[in-house]
Amino acid sequence: xxxxxxxxxxxxxxxxxxxxxxxxxxxxxxxxxxxxxxxxxxxxxxxxxxxxxxxxxxxxxxxxxxxxxxxxxxxxxxxxxxxxxxxxxxxxxxxxxxxxxxxxxxxxxxxxx
Amino acid sequence: xxxxxxxxxxxxxxxxxxxxxxxxxxxxxxxxxxxxxxxxxxxxxxxxxxxxxxxxxxxxxxxxxxxxxxxxxxxxxxxxxxxxxxxxxxxxxxxxxxxxxxxxxxxxx
Numbered sequence: 001x002x003x004x005x006x007x008x009x010x011x012x013x014x015x016x017x018x019x020x021x022x023x024x025x026x027x028x029x030x031x032x033x034x035x036x037x038x039x040x041x042x043x044x045x046x047x048x049x050x051x052x053x054x055x056x057x058x059x060x061x062x063x064x065x066x067x068x069x070x071x072x073x074x075x076x077x078x079x080x081x082x083x084x085x086x087x088x089x090x091x092x093x094x095x096x097x098x099x100x101x102x103x104x105x106x107x108x109x110x111x112x113x
Numbered sequence: 114x115x116x117x118x119x120x121x122x123x124x125x126x127x128x129x130x131x132x133x134x135x136x137x138x139x140x141x142x143x144x145x146x147x148x149x150x151x152x153x154x155x156x157x158x159x160x161x162x163x164x165x166x167x168x169x170x171x172x173x174x175x176x177x178x179x180x181x182x183x184x185x186x187x188x189x190x191x192x193x194x195x196x197x198x199x200x201x202x203x204x205x206x207x208x209x210x211x212x213x214x215x216x217x218x219x220x221x222x
Contacts, residue, residue: 004155033210042214043156043201056209090155100205101146104155 002027004093004105012111018079021108025072025093031055032074033102034066035090043090049074050096078110086112116140117204119213127221129191134216136202137184144205145178145185149198150215156201192220 005024013019025032033056034046045058049068066076072093078085088109092102117138126132136145144163148156160169162178162185169176173196175188189196197220203210 043212045209045212048209088153092155100144100210101158101161102203102210103158104148107153107155109153 004091004103006089006091006105006108008108009106010109010111012113013081014113015081015083017081018077019081019110020075020077021089021091021110023074023076023091023093023105025074025091026103029093029095029103030072031094031096032068032072033092033094034074034076035092036060037088037090037107038086046076081112083112086110117202117211117213119200119202119216121216122214123217123219125219125221126192128193131188131190132192132218133186133188134200134218135184135186136213138204138211139183140204140206140211141182142204142206142211143182145182146203146205146210147176147185147187148201148203150201151198156199192218194220194222196220 007022031050033048036044046060047054047066048056052068063079068074088107090104090107092104094102120135146161147159150156160176165180165182167178173190177186199215199217201215202213
């Protein structure tokens with residue numbers, strides 16, 4: 001099976017702009033989670049989608065949003081970018097189940113200037 | 114609030130040495146996972162443990178889940194430079210993972 005794919009891999013944006021990141025999960029996986037990773041804060045949970053519904057949400061401002069499509073592909077959007085949004089954004093997919101193993105994509109490195 | 118604390122935060126040792134890293138919490142988890150992450154890449158799942166007291170071996174890596182399902186350890190025997198990376202533990206609870214901050218491991222040749 002193909003792994004989790006994320007596009008683009010690298011992105012440079014200017015403060016105030018918005019950005020959309022894309023994630024394609026492993027075939028058959030219906031849950032997609034998004035994380036922000038920075039050297040100082042570690043892995044921070046953004047949100048999780050299952051069957052097109054947001055099931056869990058982390059503690060991030062409303063500028064961060066996401067959605068999931070009927071084919072389980074997911075996008076996340078960050079509006080009004082700030083310098084502090086520079087980070088590695090990771091997407092992970094999972095089969096729905098009691099043991100919640102996640103399989104990560106390579107990430108999108110976002111730099112805000 | 115559930116927390117997972119990993120120790121040490123950073124470890125640098127010579128090739129061939131043994132090491133143990135820890136993942137501790139005051140909360141009980143239904144499962145616990147260990148991941149390894151290399152710079153610029155996503156974490157890769159190494160193992161999942163679900164039963165208190167469970168021990169799993171993956172070549173030179175030995176994972177143990179505490180009897181009370183609140184803590185876990187990862188022991189590496191005869192460490193190699195290829196073991197270098199960030200080791201993350203994550204506890205499973207209600208379709209969400211609680212993540213530790215990680216142990217950054219460097220194995221020097």
